[in-house]
Amino acid sequence: MQDVFIYITLALFLWLISCAIEARILFWAAEVKKVRAGGYVPPEPYFLTSLLCRFVCFNLGFLEVGPIKIVGKDRLPAHGPRIIAPFHIDAGDASIVSALIGITPMYYLIRTTEVLGYRGWIATMTGAIAVDEESQEGRTRAFKAAVSALSSGGANTQLVIFPQGQLVPDEVTRRHEFKSGTMAIAKICARRRKEPIWIVPVGVHYKTDPSEATMFQKAIQGLGFKKFRNLFGHQNYGAFAVVGRPFKVTPKTADIEEIGRGLALEDDAEKATDMYVKRLALLQKSARKQSTHKRVKT
Secondary structure, three states, rough: OOHHHOOOOOOOOHHHHHHHHHHHHHHHHHHHHHHHHOOOOOOOOOHHHHHHHHHHHHHHHHHHHOOOOEHHHHOOOOOOEEEEEEEOOOOOHHHHHHHHOOOOOEEEEEEEHOOOOOHHHHHHHHHHHEEEEHHHHHHHHHHHHHHHHHHHOOOOOOOOOOOOOOOOOOOOHHHHHHOHHHHHHHHHHHHHHOEEEEEEEEEEEEEHHHOOOOOHHHHHHOOOOOOOOOEEEEEEEEEEEEEEEEEOOOOOOOHHHHOOOOOEOOHHHHHHHHHHHHHHHHHHHHHHHHHHHHHOOO
């Protein structure tokens, strides 16, 4: 009789577990569908989903980027809501951002074309806000979703945005390619939250010299898989990222002295973008210099 009771209890336990798993699958399936439509804020990421994001980005970084070196990581604001705004060069930029912020929850903007298939599930669980760039309505919905995510998030919520909105493989900083939406989002959210929003510029440089390939990269190419690592673009043999001094976007009009010292951005979104691009151009030069210095040193 006792054995029967144990078997019934075990069967009931397994049934409850299967029901819980099925419920979570149905829940995420519904969320994935909404994210794929664009302009939707998925459930706020937590530790396990952040761990998943770090795991995926680490492996993609290993395969597609190579060794990633971060300079100035200590410049990240210790507290407060922030926007991480790197230069956008390659799909591997996601791995660089992941290496920068580690296992911490984040929201990030991504195109709707990048959330198809299994990628939609990973994106939804890791805080993706999809942008349908084919229509003005789609872009507007994504803008509102980004504002909602950053303004209603926790004390240290963060949003990753590539202000160019497109890849720039030649790594050249051109002002006309940068959109002012990032600055507008920061200003709106600062006013809604009634506290400053930090914008963190990040310069990025990829090494493309085959002579700097790692042992793994040489082994893969030696086995004949010459296109294994350039499925996302040109082949990379490592990357350097330089974190710049953050800008502060305040709920009120920015202090003139702080603007002059490069600590705050002007109220006007276009002028604020001008300041951001100038600093990013310097960071790009620094990232390239770091790469050259490292090569000479070794």
